[in-house]
């Protein structure tokens with residue numbers, strides 16, 4: 225046996241096999257030895273992934289059993305298993321039971337490992353406030369928490385205060401108003417709606433305490449200290465998937481236990497001088513707004529309502545007029561088309577931490593200095609795009625989900641202080657279907673003539689002055705001809721109208737009448753299909769903000785870099801993401817795989 229500060233080595237037994245156990249700094253390993261004392265297999269893990277060290281022979285699954293033997297100790301740790309489906313690895317609770325030659329040595333191992341845990345994992349939570357939505361997803365929130373998560377928290381020595389919600393917004397109000405002294409984090413057991421409640425509560429409370437007005441879009445919001453954990457138990461768990469890589473309660477619970485910390489950009493949405501909501505995944509107008517509005521009317525259908533509504537809205541074939549202004553981010557740093565992916569330990573995001581929070585003697589004083597200087601108007605040049613759009617989307621993350629493993633914007637970063645603005649101009653139904661379908665396969669959804677994507681810091685959406693009250697089928701269709709889009713039949717026919725008008729020949733007029741007749745027919749067909757949707761055919765859509773309908777159409781969105789922290793570490797690398805990088809020609813060595 226050998227010990228010195230932070231290092232310990234000795235023989236131990238696992239079952240009937242002799243091993244050499246070694247604790248060296250931030251790693252603990254055990255190596256099987258053969259009869260001639262030669263090394264066989266080694267298992268090595270970072271101390272930060274040790275969940276607990278217990279004296280005796282301890283089991284917690286299927287139920288807790290403790291045999292208080294003299295020479296044994298049991299180690300619980302994070303174990304990864306590949307799902308084989310290209311997703312990030314699932315985490316489960318690994319367990320190894322060590323037998324030492326003496327009780328003294330056992331006690332030394334337990335002490336040294338616990339000291340190492342304290343030294344190398346200072347940010348683990350000790351006390352958590354947990355909100356369970358009993359009606360989220362398949363209504364299994366309480367069961368998931370009590371049978372799967374609570375035993376893990378107990379094993380790790382985390383005490384939790386559990387609130388089972390009785391109404392919507394109870395979790396948000398609790399965080400805003402109640403005393404939270406002593407809590408190291410808040411956790412939701414539910415879906416994206418529950419996460420959003422915690423997000424609004426945590427940001428709102430932090431700004432109240434700092435005396436910052438959330439309504440001012442130019443204000444520098446105060447970053448939040450209280451971490452947020454998500455135990456996925458909803459029908460949509462996109463935020464969990466995009467920040468952990470899988471929707472699995474055990475994986476998420478283990479990330480919370482070991483105190484992982486993932487900063488996250490948040491987008492504030494304003495209408496004039498009022499804060500409307502915060503968003504982390506999607507602020508979407510047009511198609512995504514219509515699908516949400518449609519699905520809200522069909523809540524009785526359960527999770528199936530999203531597919532059904534998506535299908536109906538697609539058939540309606542709608543597009544909407546608007547002006548999108550955006551403040552571009554520095555394109556020298558990253559671009560939404562650089563084929564990189566924001567994975568665990570992302571260099572782009574950590575360099576952005578340096579940019580957003582440069583080291584200084586007092587970070588708070590730096591913050592207050594920046595507060596006075598920031599102005600959306602003065603930051604660079606706003607660019608403007610006007611036209612008719614199938615959808616306008618802004619996302620602060622890839623927004624990947626099990627159905628769309630690459631997400632809305634595959635190269636978006638979780639914490640670089642930017643969002644990706646995706647503009648899908650009006651196109652024919654087949655073109656739009658191609659765009660939607662590319663979210664589910666490896667093809668580039670931005671490589672289409674009617675799609676553009678920009679990395680941005682802020683976005684404004686408004687209507688052209690003459691369009692606000694107009695109906696979609698009024699004369700404006702011919703007034704606002706979107707910029708020429710090669711290969712788009714619908715756009716080409718509009719451009720043809722203008723050309724024929726200039727020639728003024730009888731032949732062209734006859735041609736134009738024929739085309740208008742066809743358009744009329746097409747419109748009748750669309751009107752019929754729209755009749756299937758419950759909503760009235762309208763000149764404007766609604767905004768879908770992380771699954772909530774916004775009450776305003778004209779909005780200003782601003783991205784706040786690393787405003788909150790989740791108990792997560794981003795998506796761990798898997799074989800699919802490696803293929804994705806290897807296939808890329810534009811990577812320029814910025815993605816973490818090339819670090």
Ligand SMILES: Nc1ncnc2c1ncn2[C@@H]1O[C@H](COP(=O)(O)OP(=O)(O)OP(=O)(O)O)[C@@H](O)[C@H]1O
Nearest residue numbers: 360361389390391392414415416417418458459460
């Ligand atoms: N006890 C409750 N009763 C009614 N609504 C609640 C309750 N607790 C939370 N909510 C609300 O329910 C909404 C949906 O919850 P959650 O996201 O957990 O489940 P979900 O099944 O994924 O949601 P969705 O119905 O949006 O798909 C949230 O917006 C939340 O505000």
